[in-house]
Amino acid sequence: MQTVRLALIGFGNVGQGLTEIIAEKNDNFAKQFGLKFQIVAVSDIYWGSVCDPDGLDPDQLLGAVQKGEKLATIPAAEYGWDANTTIEKSGADALAEVSFTDLKTGEPAASFIRTALKQGMNVVTSNKGPIALHYPELSRLAAESGVQIGFEGTVMSGTPVLRMGSDILKAAGVNRIQGILNGTTNYILSRMEDGASYADALAEAQEKGYAEADPTGDVEGFDAAGKVVILSNLLMGTEIGMDDVERSGITNLTSEDIRNAKIDDRRWKLIGAVEKDGDKVTASVQPIPLPMSHPLATIGGATNAVTFSTDLLGDITLAGPGAGRQETGYALISDLIAIYNKS
Numbered sequence: 001m002q003t004v005r006l007a008l009i010g011f012g013n014v015g016q017g018l019t020e021i022i023a024e025k026n027d028n029f030a031k032q033f034g035l036k037f038q039i040v041a042v043s044d045i046y047w048g049s050v051c052d053p054d055g056l057d058p059d060q061l062l063g064a065v066q067k068g069e070k071l072a073t074i075p076a077a078e079y080g081w082d083a084n085t086t087i088e089k090s091g092a093d094a095l096a097e098v099s100f101t102d103l104k105t106g107e108p109a110a111s112f113i114r115t116a117l118k119q120g121m122n123v124v125t126s127n128k129g130p131i132a133l134h135y136p137e138l139s140r141l142a143a144e145s146g147v148q149i150g151f152e153g154t155v156m157s158g159t160p161v162l163r164m165g166s167d168i169l170k171a172a173g174v175n176r177i178q179g180i181l182n183g184t185t186n187y188i189l190s191r192m193e194d195g196a197s198y199a200d201a202l203a204e205a206q207e208k209g210y211a212e213a214d215p216t217g218d219v220e221g222f223d224a225a226g227k228v229v230i231l232s233n234l235l236m237g238t239e240i241g242m243d244d245v246e247r248s249g250i251t252n253l254t255s256e257d258i259r260n261a262k263i264d265d266r267r268w269k270l271i272g273a274v275e276k277d278g279d280k281v282t283a284s285v286q287p288i289p290l291p292m293s294h295p296l297a298t299i300g301g302a303t304n305a306v307t308f309s310t311d312l313l314g315d316i317t318l319a320g321p322g323a324g325r326q327e328t329g330y331a332l333i334s335d336l337i338a339i340y341n342k343s
Contacts, residue, residue: 003036004340005055007092007121009083009112010099011044011071014126014153016062017329018096023058029333035340037333041090042071043083045099050076051090083108087115094339096332097125103217103226103242106133117141117149124335126153126328132226132242135233150335155181155227156304158327159320160334165235165308173311174235176275181227181285183302183322184211184218185250185270189287190300192258193267198251210302210323220249221285224272228283231306232274238281240274246284253287261289267297 008015022037030036039058041051048070050056060074072079078089087095095116099109106129113130116123117138125131130138131151142149152162165174180186187210191201202219205211217223225245232238250270261268266289274283290297295317299305304322307315321327 001030001034001036002340003038004336005038005040005091005093006096007041007043007051007086007090007094008039008096008098009043009086009109010097011042011047011061011065012098012100013325014098014328014332015042015044015096016065017325017327018098018332019058019061019329020326021329021333023062029337033337033341035337037336040092041081041086043081043086044071047071049079049081049086050074051078051081051086052076053091083112084115087112087121088119092121094122094124094336097123097127097130098332099127101127102129103132103222106130110134110138113138113149114141117145117147120145120147122147122149122336122339124150124332124339126151126157126331128154128223128226128230132229135230136239148339150332150339151230152335153328153331154230156306156320156322157324158330158334159304159318159322161306161318162230162234163334163338164318165231169308169310169313169316172308172313172316174308175277175311176273176309177231177235177306178271178273178296178309179227179231179306180269180296180299180304181224181272181306181322182218182221182270183304184215185224186299186304187302188219189250189253189258189268189270192253192255193262197255198253219251221247221270224270224285228272228274228285231272232276232281232283236274236276236281238274238276240281240283244281244283246286248286250287264289265292266290267292269296269299271296
C-alpha cells in the first residue's frame, strides 16, 4: 500500500470536492489501486491554513467549512502558514493546486506550481491559468525535476478529454479539435433558442451558479480560449498563447439570429477550435451556426463536448460535464492515480 501525502492550495468548491471524494472513496482506491490519499496540509486565502504530518481528517476539514468556521478550529500541528510555506514545509508528496484562475498572468498559481516542482513534488491542478500561459515551461521543469504534472480538469472537468486525445487517439492522428468548452455560454444559447432573451438567459445562468457576477470571461470567450490553448499545446505539440487565438463571444448574438438559424435547421454554438496543417496552426473561439447534422449541435444546457477529427478514425465526439465540485475533484484524483500507478 502506498500512501500519497497531499497538500491543497485552495479550499473552495474544487478543493472541497476533492476532499469529499477522499473521505468517501479512499478505501476503494486502496483496494483498486493500492493507493491511500492522506491530506497533510490545506492553505486557503479565506478559510486559513492547517498542517499536520500525521494527516488531517477530511470530515473535520469539510465540517469546519460547512459550519462557516476557519480551518484553525480543527486539530492540527501547524496553523497560519501561507501557500509557499505550506508547499515548502508540509512534507507532502504531491500538490493539488486549486486556487483562483487568472488568465492574464497565471499567477499566483504558476509560482506555487513552480515551487512544488522544484521541490520534487508531483502536481495536479484544475487551474487553467498556469497551464494555458506557462505549460511549456512547467512541463520542462517537471521533467528536469523527475516529477509529473497533471491537469485533466483544466478543460472539461472530470470528462477525460485530455487523456482521450493524448493517449487513446494519439496514433489516430488528430488534425482538428472543435469543442463546446464553456457550459455557461452553451446554457445561455440553449435558453435563447427556447425563447429567452440574452439578458434573461444570463440572469438564469447566474442564479444557477453557471455564470459569475461578472460573466465577461465566459461570454466574451476568454475561458474557452484558454482551453483551446491547452488543447493545442498538449495534443498538437504547439506552443501557442492566448494572443494566438482569434476570439469573439456571444454578446452580439440576437434573438433574431437564433430564430433565423433555427429556420435554416442550424443552431448557434460558441465553438473553440484548433487545426494544424503542417506547421500552420489556426486557433479560434467564435459563435457558429452549426448544421443540425453536426455532432456538437445537439449538445444542450451546461454540458461540454469535443469533436476530434482524426486521420484514421474520422470524427470522434466526447461529451460530459465541463464543471462541478465533485466532477473537477475527480479529475484531480484521476491525475493522481495516473501518476502514482506509473511510479
